Structures are given as C-alpha cells and as structure tokens.
Amino acid sequence: MRVAVITRYFPTSQEPWAGHSAYQTLRFLTKHCELKVFYPESQYPKFLTPRSRAGRSLDFNHRISDVAVQYIPYPALPAVSRPLNGWAAARSILSDVRRFRPDIILNYIVYPDGFAALRVGKALGVPVVVIAIGSDLNRIPDPFCGALTRQVLRRTDFLITVSGDLRRTALKMGADVTRSKAVLNGCDTSIFYPRDTREARRLLRIDEDGEAIVYVGRLDVAKGLRELIEAMARLRVERPRAHCYIVGDGHDKSILVEAIARQGVGEAVTLVPSCPTDQVALWMAAADLVTLPSYREGCPNVVIEALASGRPVVASDVGGIPELMDDSSGRLVPANDASALTIALGEVLSQQWDPAEISGRHSRSWSDVSYDVQKILEQVLSSRS
Numbered sequence: 001m002r003v004a005v006i007t008r009y010f011p012t013s014q015e016p017w018a019g020h021s022a023y024q025t026l027r028f029l030t031k032h033c034e035l036k037v038f039y040p041e042s043q044y045p046k047f048l049t050p051r052s053r054a055g056r057s058l059d060f061n062h063r064i065s066d067v068a069v070q071y072i073p074y075p076a077l078p079a080v081s082r083p084l085n086g087w088a089a090a091r092s093i094l095s096d097v098r099r100f101r102p103d104i105i106l107n108y109i110v111y112p113d114g115f116a117a118l119r120v121g122k123a124l125g126v127p128v129v130v131i132a133i134g135s136d137l138n139r140i141p142d143p144f145c146g147a148l149t150r151q152v153l154r155r156t157d158f159l160i161t162v163s164g165d166l167r168r169t170a171l172k173m174g175a176d177v178t179r180s181k182a183v184l185n186g187c188d189t190s191i192f193y194p195r196d197t198r199e200a201r202r203l204l205r206i207d208e209d210g211e212a213i214v215y216v217g218r219l220d221v222a223k224g225l226r227e228l229i230e231a232m233a234r235l236r237v238e239r240p241r242a243h244c245y246i247v248g249d250g251h252d253k254s255i256l257v258e259a260i261a262r263q264g265v266g267e268a269v270t271l272v273p274s275c276p277t278d279q280v281a282l283w284m285a286a287a288d289l290v291t292l293p294s295y296r297e298g299c300p301n302v303v304i305e306a307l308a309s310g311r312p313v314v315a316s317d318v319g320g321i322p323e324l325m326d327d328s329s330g331r332l333v334p335a336n337d338a339s340a341l342t343i344a345l346g347e348v349l350s351q352q353w354d355p356a357e358i359s360g361r362h363s364r365s366w367s368d369v370s371y372d373v374q375k376i377l378e379q380v381l382s383s384r385s
Contacts, residue, residue, distance in 0.1 A: 004102035013059035028370035040089035042076035086115025134298020162299035163320020194310035194355035200285035214287035219250030224293030284309035307362035310355025
C-alpha cells in the first residue's frame with residue numbers, strides 16, 4: 001500500500017515539535033507501507049508578510065528521521081486568499097504526488113489541507129481519508145472556510161477524528177456516520193512510563209520535597225493559564241510548598257509574565273522553555289500532578305503522556321479529555337473557573353496515587369494508533385476494489 005500524506009501538521013525546520021501526533025503515527029505506519037508526506041507551505045509576498053510570520057522561513061530541503069517528507073510552497077495572501085488556499089495547495093503539489101503514484105491519500109487538518117487532498121485524490125482517482133485534529137473544526141476562521149470545511153467532511157471517503165466528542169462535532173457539520181470513526185491519540189510508551197520522582201527532580205534541579213504541579217504546552221491563554229496562575233495564588237495560602245512549572249513557549253508569554261507579577265506568585269510559578277520529548281518525560285516524572293485547564297481540546301497528548309507516566313491529571317471537562325480520564329486518575333473541572341481548579345489541585349495533591357495502576361489502565365502507544373489507522377486505510381481501499 002502506497003500512502004501519500006498531505007498535511008501541514010508535521011515537523012519543520014522552524015518548528016521541529018509541530019504535528020507531533022501525526023509524526024509519531026506515521027513513523028510506525030511507514031514500517032508497514034510505502035509512505036511519503038507532502039507538506040504544502042503557503043508563501044506570502046515579502047511586503048505583505050504579517051509580523052506573526054516574520055522570521056518563518058522553512059528549509060524546503062529539510063528532512064525528518066523515519067518519515068519521507070517533501071515541503072512544497074504555494075502562493076498565498078494573508079487572510080484574503082484563505083478560501084483559495086486549498087485549491088492553490090492542490091495545484092502546487094499535484095505533480096509531485098502523481099509521481100509518487102499513491103494507492104490512497106491520508107490527510108491531517110480538514111481545511112485547507114483536506115480540501116487540497118480531495119482535489120488531488122479526484123485528479124488521481126484514489127480515495128482520501130481525512131483526520132480532524134480538533135482546532136480545524138473548533139476554530140474555523142470565517143464562513144467561507146467553514147463552508148469548505150463542511151464540504152470536505154461530506155466528500156471524504158472516510159473521516160477519522162481524535163476523539164468521540166470531535167466526531168460528534170463533525171457529524172453535526174455533515175460528516176457521514178457510517179464513514180467516520182474516532183481514533184484516540186497515544187504516546188511513546190518507551191519514554192512515558194512510571195519513573196522515580198526524586199531522581200527526576202534531581203536531574204531537573206528542582207525542589208525534591210516540594211509539591212510539583214506541571215503544565216506542558218503552548219503559552220496560550222486559551223489553555224487556561226491565567227486561571228492556573230490565579231489558582232496558584234489561592235493554593236499557596238493553604239499549601240506553601242506547592243510550585244507550578246509551566247513548560248513551553250508561545251505568543252502569550254508576556255501576558256502570563258504580567259499575570260504572575262499581578263498575582264504575586266513569582267516564587268510559586270516558574271516558566272520553563274519548551275524542551276525535547278525526553279525532557280518532557282522527565283517533567284512528567286517529577287510532577288505530583290499534571291494539569292491542563294484548557295478552554296477547548298481535541299485529544300490532548302499531554303494528558304495521555306501524563307497518565308502513561310502514572311501521574312494524576314487535573315484538566316478541564318472539555319472536548320475529548322473526559323474520554324481519557326475520570327476521578328480514578330485525577331479530576332475534571334469546568335473550564336475558565338479558577339476556584340474549581342484550586343479545589344481540584346488541592347484534592348489531588350492531598351490524595352495518594354498509585355503510578356503503576358494509573359499507567360496500567362491508561363497507556364496507549366503510537367503503535368496502537370498506527371494499527372487503527374492502517375486498518376481503516378485498508379478497509380477504504382478494499383471497499384473501492
């Protein structure tokens with residue numbers, strides 16, 4: 001089976017951590033089929049490049065270990081060309097995908113990537129399987145893109161979503177119930193597993209006797225980080241040994257620095273730069289609990305990684321998170337509620353947890369995910385024959 005993957009949800013020279021779940025799934029899938037990723041990158045005229053993209057210059061010769069990839073530019077204009085980006089991306093990558101001679105096309109991100117995948121699939125006469133990752137359905141920028149997103153959901157040969165909640169959203173937008181399935185994300189269980197807490201803290205050079213609360217992800221206020229900082233200010237009154245480590249980078253760092261100063265928790269909250277996966281695993285091991293008080297989510301890897309590491313989780317009751325955990329592995333709280341978050345953090349810190357039990361019930365590997373995706377690809381191909 002020859003699989004062409006059309007997506008921007010994949011690591012690049014600028015963002016080697018991007019598209020983590022896609023990379024990990026494809027890394028295992030490529031062991032069982034011939035696979036190549038085609039990454040369509042929008043390119044703006046220099047004088048129209050927005051400030052948010054300043055300094056973003058992809059190395060189109062960049063290569064990724066374990067997975068073949070080709071980065072291909074296509075012309076675009078900021079905001080104005082959004083409804084045309086799927087068409088433009090398809091036009092730019094068609095000849096390269098045709099030379100690969102795929103049996104089937106797999107896609108991550110419904111629009112514009114999925115729209116491009118459908119056009120390429122139609123031109124080549126091969127089926128297309130689309131994977132919705134969450135933000136592509138939950139944060140649609142305008143009505144035009146919304147209409148094109150719904151078109152992709154209706155026309156794809158099969159739709160995979162990363163959670164049952166996201167599948168329900170897709171069905172409301174026009175996806176076919178008989179041609180869609182939720183496949184939950186996984187993690188690298190060779191890295192994320194129960195480890196000694198004190199040893200991890202020694203390696204990270206943090207307080208070995210404190211109560212460590214860890215967040216890993218983008219520095220984005222939509223991840224509930226202002227509420228987390230407020231919760232820490234309240235929690236420290238009763239638990240002076242509690243310390244929160246916020247690991248990651250992002251566009252809202254300055255907002256969070258201001259919030260830390262305003263709440264007076266400079267000694268209780270530490271911002272840590274983003275780090276490689278093996279370091280993330282160390283932070284998980286060092287944690288008494290991992291938290292994700294996000295406003296919205298699909299199937300967040302950080303929750304899966306924390307549970308596989310045997311750590312309880314305090315997370316918002318949104319998206320696919322309730323499909324991953326319950327009170328036996330942490331606490332679910334309402335989004336945007338610092339008071340509820342404070343209470344849940346205190347409850348989890350006060351309770352004794354068995355890392356082996358949590359990990360044993362909640363581990364799911366990327367090999368498991370890849371197997372599920374491969375079976376769907378094979379079924380779609382079989383139904384076409």
